[in-house]
Amino acid sequence: MGARERMKLVVLGATGRTGVEIVRQAIERGHAVTVFVRSPDPLRAFNGRVSVQQGDLLNSDALEQVIRGHDAVVSAFGPRTPVSKTDQNLLQRFATALTNAMLQAGVKRVVVESVAFLFKDSIVPPAYLLGRLFFPAIVADASAMERIFEESDLDWTMVRPPELTDKPYTGKYRVREGHLPRFGFKISRADVADFMLNAAEDHVSKHKIVGISN
Numbered sequence: 631m632g633a634r635e636r637m638k639l640v641v642l643g644a645t646g647r648t649g650v651e652i653v654r655q656a657i658e659r660g661h662a663v664t665v666f667v668r669s670p671d672p673l674r675a676f677n678g679r680v681s682v683q684q685g686d687l688l689n690s691d692a693l694e695q696v697i698r699g700h701d702a703v704v705s706a707f708g709p710r711t712p713v714s715k716t717d718q719n720l721l722q723r724f725a726t727a728l729t730n731a732m733l734q735a736g737v738k739r740v741v742v743e744s745v746a747f748l749f750k751d752s753i754v755p756p757a758y759l760l761g762r763l764f765f766p767a768i769v770a771d772a773s774a775m776e777r778i779f780e781e782s783d784l785d786w787t788m789v790r791p792p793e794l795t796d797k798p799y800t801g802k803y804r805v806r807e808g809h810l811p812r813f814g815f816k817i818s819r820a821d822v823a824d825f826m827l828n829a830a831e832d833h834v835s836k837h838k839i840v841g842i843s844n
Contacts, residue, residue, distance in 0.1 A: 814843025
């Protein structure tokens, strides 16, 4: 699909800092954007330019109604850190709800933000070791989430960035299939959003896990 062919996108996790970037850039690219959020307040800057639906992202039936009729889902949904007890297994529960909803809605393309901590072969930086030491709950939950998507019949792409920054968009980032780029310590949320939208548009990374970094 051409990079400027207009798509109907559902953005999940749209009120987080990466999610807001995805929404902003999707609008700039001319896509029709629907967001499904608990509270639309952080998206006031986009009033009139996005379709806002309110609800629970763990409710599969509600997700299905929102997703139906769209071309793809782009998800930056994730738990706040530190992870509270109520958020344990949040990504796993979200993945279960979303995969079921998408299959029922007949929408197959999904691009999901995950974490670089899952790259076990990364030595510089030692992503998996750092994750297991300092963020074991996130590592376990993100791994369970990815497994659910991988075992589904969806056309998924997993995007695993390292430490996220609020630096501006550059478009100059490295992409490595199945691995984190060497010395891939950081990347801006704006560049993550750019890659995720590219993936939704071009479909070349279907059924792939991708590491990206500046």
